[in-house]
Amino acid sequence: MKIPPPAKSVLIIAVLYLAAWSLTVAIKWRSEPVIEAMGLNAQGFVWVERVRFDRQSAGSTGHAGGGWCSGGNYVRPRELGPPRIGGKASNSPMPLPKRALFQWFNFSQQRYYEALIDDPSMPQRAKDFAFSLRDWRRFKFSLIYDFSENGKVRLWLFGTDYNAPITIPEDKWVYTLLGTVQGYEIDGDPKKYTNRTKQARQECEIPMQPDPAPAATQPKRESINQ
Known part of the structure; x- marks a missing residue:
């Protein structure tokens, strides 16, 4: 099927636009x-x-x-x-x-x-x-x-x-x-x-009895709501 010249021009412009848009997005995405x-x-x-x-x-x-x-x-x-x-x-x-x-x-x-x-x-x-x-x-x-x-x-x-x-x-x-x-x-x-x-x-991944030493020196707190 032969594409008419006007439609062919529109198709080429659309492809070029899509390529430019994709390149812009890629550059922006990796700008940081x-x-x-x-x-x-x-x-x-x-x-x-x-x-x-x-x-x-x-x-x-x-x-x-x-x-x-x-x-x-x-x-x-x-x-x-x-x-x-x-x-x-x-x-x-x-x-x-x-x-x-x-x-x-x-x-x-x-x-x-x-x-x-x-x-x-x-x-x-x-x-x-x-x-x-x-x-x-x-x-x-x-x-x-x-x-x-x-x-x-x-x-x-x-x-x-x-x-x-x-x-x-x-x-x-x-x-x-x-x-x-x-x-x-x-x-x-x-x-x-x-x-x-x-x-x-x-499996010896932890002690047989709970470690009495706390993991933090700060007192117990209420959980943060976020």
């Missing part, structure tokens, strides 16, 4: 780093119940961490270091947050905790870090959050360059600490995790 994945880590064994960035629920909740046995006895894990891996893909890219809310259950202590990182400067500091990279658009960015055994939460910006050779880790993985805060105890029913606690003790 966005978060494409989430990840979590823990010192000790925790169950992360809730994570919110600004007022948006985030993924990567569930269990993390765990101890190990030596001669049949539980060995307390070492303090967390920098993140080693990125996160799992989130449902959709999201902007860099100014607030991060975390709620979790500590199996070793049988207590619930909450922490809020509230820092309006986080997005700008994350952008400054990304823009300092040699070619930041090659990186996929994750938010990695980890929990220390004494109740501290840290939030990291983690970048992965999937095109860099794995033999040069400093070119493939980069990270910077965005925030850290001490959590505090909140109300919750440990019986919710009775079966999982029993299994964790049998």
Whole structure:
């Protein structure tokens, strides 16, 4: 079927317009780093119940961490270091947050905790870090959050360059600490995790008896409504 010249001209203009629009969107979308994945880590064994960035629920909740046995006895894990891996893909890219809310259950202590990182400067500091990279658009960015055994939460910006050779880790993985805060105890029913606690003790992921040392020095508070 032969297309008439006027219709052909209209079709060409439409294709060119669509191509220009797609290019504009792509450039605008990558004009600053966005978060494409989430990840979590823990010192000790925790169950992360809730994570919110600004007022948006985030993924990567569930269990993390765990101890190990030596001669049949539980060995307390070492303090967390920098993140080693990125996160799992989130449902959709999201902007860099100014607030991060975390709620979790500590199996070793049988207590619930909450922490809020509230820092309006986080997005700008994350952008400054990304823009300092040699070619930041090659990186996929994750938010990695980890929990220390004494109740501290840290939030990291983690970048992965999937095109860099794995033999040069400093070119493939980069990270910077965005925030850290001490959590505090909140109300919750440990019986919710009775079966999982029993299994964790049998597998030497936690002590046989609850750790008497609280994860936070602050008094118990009511949960934040966000």
